[in-house]
Structure formats: structure tokens, C-alpha cells
Amino acid sequence: MRRPELKPLIAAAAAGLAILIGLLIEMDTTMSVVLALLVGLRVFFADDPRAVKLIAVGLVVWAIVLPLFHVEAGGFIDDAVLALAYAVMALGLNIIVGFAGLLDLGYVAFFAIGALAAGYFMSGFVFDANIHVLVSGLNAELPGIHLSFPLVLVIAVILCTIAGMLIGLPTLRLRGDYIAIVTLAFGEIAGRLVLNGDEISIAGQKLTNGRQGITPVDKIDLPLLQPFEALNLRPWFWLALAMLLLVLFVNYRLRDSRLGRAWIALREDEVAAASMGVPLVKTKLLAYGTGAAFGGMSGAFLASLSNTVNADQFQFSFSIFILAMVILGGLGSIEGVVVGAIALTYINFRLIPDVLNDVPSKIGLDFDLTELSFGIFGFLLVIMMVMRPEGLVPERRRKQELVEGIGTGETAGAGESVVEARA
């Protein structure tokens, strides 16, 4: 920090902002105060790794007790569960885009595959089969395939990893924008397959239910526990939190591993990385596979939470929604992406529909703000990229890359005219 005497002030400001946001999203007051305290301490002790670790543990404890301070369902906790699930997804995309620097605009494909895994193996959709594994209660008697959620999670992860690598294959020879377009094409193909899947049937079994959706999907049923209920979101919250912590752990370990360093080398300069002996094919495919796996996990969870797998969930705009989380938080920054995911979930599901929606009518304009939410995200993408490309909570190395690059970009005209003048 350049001005150490300002440290307490900045910490206090961060804490104040946290408390304000907490109250704005109707978080419990006590919990908001505790959160603000933790945020303030985190900013104050940013240079002390031991304190940072301790505060992280404090944050986890805070998150675990958080649902106890809120009603079981409705209001705050609804969005909180979604925020955690989206954070898992954003962390997956962050591996592909943030670590390896491969812009993936078709991430929705992995959401679709994960959700479909839940749709196939946790519902009565495959009506001819009668398979039950480790499920209890009503689910054990219904026709169809009913597997326990951890099994479905494993299936979703395997399917998505394979799909991620398959999607990665044609992009191996390509770079930059071409990758974006090919992944986008795959995302759209996946969306179309789900949408028109009710026309395709294999041995009397439809591929999907199209717009109508596969519904109902079993509620999550963990071994040794009661099945989850739609009206008690606390277990959902804790499960999502556990998934997030697992993914966070994997992310940190991967980032500091040999593979993670290979990804970052790839992102910074592919040619240099290849000539230093980074195996391009393997490294890229692993990035796609890992990123896809997290998307699949979250997809299976969300399918069970929303109780349906229908085609309208899998649109291009969803890929952009997740991408915006990554950009907002900071490309490649693990903490940033979590912050970005939580922020955008609240903006999308709380701020725009509930808080801001009557603003246009108050100032005499006649339109529905919820219709324009993606325009707002688009605006966010442009603003972030032009003004603060390193994101809200930047990763150090990425910041150097982006800010240096753009620094020379902004002064390109001036800088080069100086060169010309000298010449």
C-alpha cells in the first residue's frame, strides 16, 4: 500500500460499504455487522498472510451460521443459495478464461449437461427404467432412475469433463477470438439440442422435454440424511457452501500447482510457453475439462433446486451472465470471482426486480427494468473492461498484464507521436 496512514480509513470505508450492502440485501443486522468487521479486518491486515488466513476461517464460520439467522425459505436465503451455486460455476469458468486465457462463450453447455445428468438420473423422466440407488422416502418408490445426489454429481462431473475436452479439441489449433466463436457455437448447439430434444427419441425415450422441461426433479437426498425440502433452504445453503469450499480449495491448489503455472504461462504467451516445454494440447484440454466439471456440479445442483430442466435455462445470455461475474470480480482472481458471482446474483435477482424496478416509472419512463437486465450486464462488461479491466478484486499478476497493456493502449496515439517526433 502506498500510503500506510490511510489504511484504517480504507478499512473503515470497506466495512461501512459491507454493512450498507448487507442491509440493502436484507441480511440480518447482526450478521451484517460481523461481516463488516471481517471485511474491515481483511482490508486492514491485507499484507499479513497469517491474519488473512485467520479471517478466511472466520468468514467460513460466519457463512455456516448465516442461514440460522434467516427464515428457512424466502427472501434473503433464496438468493444466497443461488449466489453460492453460481459462484461454483463462475469459478469453473474462471479456470478456462481467467487462468488459461481461453475465452469460452459457450459455458452454458456445461450447465446444460450437468442439469441433464440430474434430469436423467434423479427423476421419472426415463420412465421405463426402475433403478433406485441409495435413495429414501418417496423417491424410492417412484418409477424412473433415482440415484443419490453424490452419485449424480460424479456422473455430471465425468460427463462434463468429457464434453469439455471434446469442445476443446477443435479449438486447439485456433487462438483468440476463434476459440470464443467455436465455444459459442457449441453452447448454441447444446441449447438447440435441449430445445428440440423432444423431437428426437431413442428407443421410445425422448432426449429431453424441450421447453416443457423435465420436471419434477428429485430433491437432493444425501446418504444418512433426510431428503432436502423445497421449503427449508438451510440444507441447500450448507450443501452449496460445501461445494463452493471444495471448489475453492481445488482452485487454490490448482493455481499454485505445476498445471496452474502452465495455464498462466499459456495465457501470457502461448508461443513462449510452448517453447519452454509446456504441453499445449494437454494443458488446454485440462483447462476445459476442469472448468467444465465445476459447471456440471453446479448445474446438477441447480436442476434439483429449481425442480426442472428446461430449454429456456440454457441460452447464450446465461454464458454471458457467468462471464460477467468473472470479469466483474477480476479475471483469474479466485476471491474476486466469488465476490463477482455474489454481487451479480444479487443485482440480477434482487436489485433489478425488487429495488430498482419502479425507478423508470417514477421518473416518467415506461419500461420494465427486468427486461433490460442483460443490457445492464453488457454495460457492466464494457465499463469494467475500459475502466478497470483487472476487476474489483484483482489478481496481482493479471493486473500487471492488463493494466500495462491498456496503459499503453490509452496513450497509444500520444506515445507513438512522441516516437515519431523523436525519429
Add this chain to the structure above:
Amino acid sequence: MEAGTQAAPALNARTSALDPARRFFGQYGLIILLLVLPVVYGVQDVSQDGSLSRLGNNLVAGLSNGAIWALVAIGYTLVYGIVELINFAHGDVFMIGSLTAAGFFGTVGLTAATGVFGLAVGLLLTLIVCMVASGMLNVMIERVAYRPLRNAPKLAPLITAVGFSFILQNVGILWIGGSPEGITDLIKAQKQLFEIGGVTVSHADVLAVGATIPLVLLLTVFITKSRIGKAMRATAQDPQAARLMGINVDTTISTTFLIGGLMAGAGGLIYALYQTTIWFFQGFQAGLIAFTAAVMGGIGNLQGAVLGGFIIGIIQQISDNRIGGQWTPAIVFVYLVLIMVLKPQGLLGEETREAG
């Protein structure tokens, strides 16, 4: 390019027995692939109906549809040629062109009852307005979203491009609402003009092809002959060298975006007349189809974009007519992926830095 050339010798060494086949597919694979749909359905038509008129109808409709895609694809290919950026918002610039056209019809008082002369003058006026509106919009996007990021990593301008695409779509929603809107059928688009051997040619077909070809010719002459065209080609080859030769690179890039936008605006008007429906989301789909066309022809190559536009138009029409419109986007995207795998440099293109 660099990665490709490194990987290639290793692969060849391993599978030298497959080399001739590999070379054959590299050369002709894409062309064979493109011929699959027409040939299959042609054979089917001959064996079932005893004539090729259904396929002929598909081809005519495909060509006129393709004319629109060609106009949009030109914008992609020019911009990519000069700044190596996929202007993701281009499809939505095209959409704004359509919306402008639909709005302007009312302003100049064009209705279905307007006479031929009045219609011609009114449409010409609308054409100019649409082209200028889309062109200026494209220049503005370049100024706001791409120029500040010119030296940033490739990811940055792409993301702002996606962002702008969404912003423009929402402008479309504010403008005409969220659902498709029908507009007056000014030219009686589907009315038959003449028929040759069972193949009908409608007003819309003639309009689309008849408006596109002069525009493309004009543009070709402009780019090959004029000073600005030469500056554009020089900048595309080597921006630094062009700057040293006294070319104002920023202005040249703006001009390229302007020309791309002009073409998209013209495409937007033709689309509105042709389809008689406008929608805020039309640009997304059109943008992807046109991008596929540009890649198919060889990105950075003007003739390639036009050729690709016509080919994609035909593929799309055949798919709409035979397989079902709901599958068309998926089929176009499958083609896109296959082009990327088989021949990233496209039909007429040379290897670019990105796709080699």
C-alpha cells in the same frame, strides 16, 4: 500459426501413412461437405418428384437470403482484416439498421398503397438513412469500446464487443418491445415475379440480389482503386508500416468500421423488406450466420465473404425447408465448427495469424 506449425510436423511424423488422405481432406474436405446437402436432397427430389424444382426453389430463396448475410459478412471480414477483432456487436448493428428502416417507412409515408415511383424514391431515401445510421453507430462503438483497448490482450475488446451486443439488443427492446413485430409488406415480398421451369422468383429475391450486387461491386472498386481503400489494405497488412508511410491508422480503422456499418444498414433494410418482421434478437442470429459466412469464405477476404454469404444462405434455406427451421441454427453452427476443424483459412482465404 506458430502453434500450428509446431504441432504439424509431430503429427505428420506419427501418421505418415495417412498423409495423402489428410492432404486431400485439407484441400477438398470443406467443398465435399458443402455439397452434401444439395446433392442428397437433389437425388431425393429426382427420385421422388422427378424434377429438381423444389431444390431450385431452395437455391433461389437461399441466394436471396444469402445476399443479406453477404452484406453483414462484409462488415465482419473488413473489420477482422484490419484489426483482427471479431466485432461481436456487428449483428446488432444490422438489427438497428432494420429497426431504423421500419421506423423510417412511417416517417416518409410509405404504405402498401404507394406507387412504384414513390416507393423507389422512398426506399432509396430509407436505404441512405439506414446505412448512415448503422455506419455511424459502428464508428461510435469502435471509438468507445475498441480503440481504448487496442493494445490490451485480445480478450478485452472481445468482451466489450459482447457487452455492446447486449446493450444494442436492449436498445432494440426499448425501441420496439421484446417480441417480433410485423411491418408493412411494402414490396409484396412473396409475390411471384416470374417462373422458370417450376422455380418461382419473387419480388424479394430480385430486390435482395439486385441491391446487394451493385453495393458489393461499388465496394470492391472503392477498396481496390481509391486512396482510402489503399490505406485500408496497407493498414491491414502492417499497421506500423502504414503509419510510417503517413497513413492515419485511427482514421482508417474508423473508416473500415463505417463501411462495415453501411453494409450492415443496407442489409438491415433488405431484411426488413424481405422478412416483413423485425425483432431485437434478429441481429444475434444474423451475426452468427454472417460470421460463419465470413469464416467460410476466408476471413479478411471480401469476395470470400460474399461467396460464403450465398453458400450459407443456401444451406440455411435447405435446412429450413427440409429439416425444420428450429434446427437451422444448430446446423449452421455445426458447419462453423467443421470449417474451423477442416479449413480454418476458409475457401478463398490465406492463412491468417489467428487461424493458422
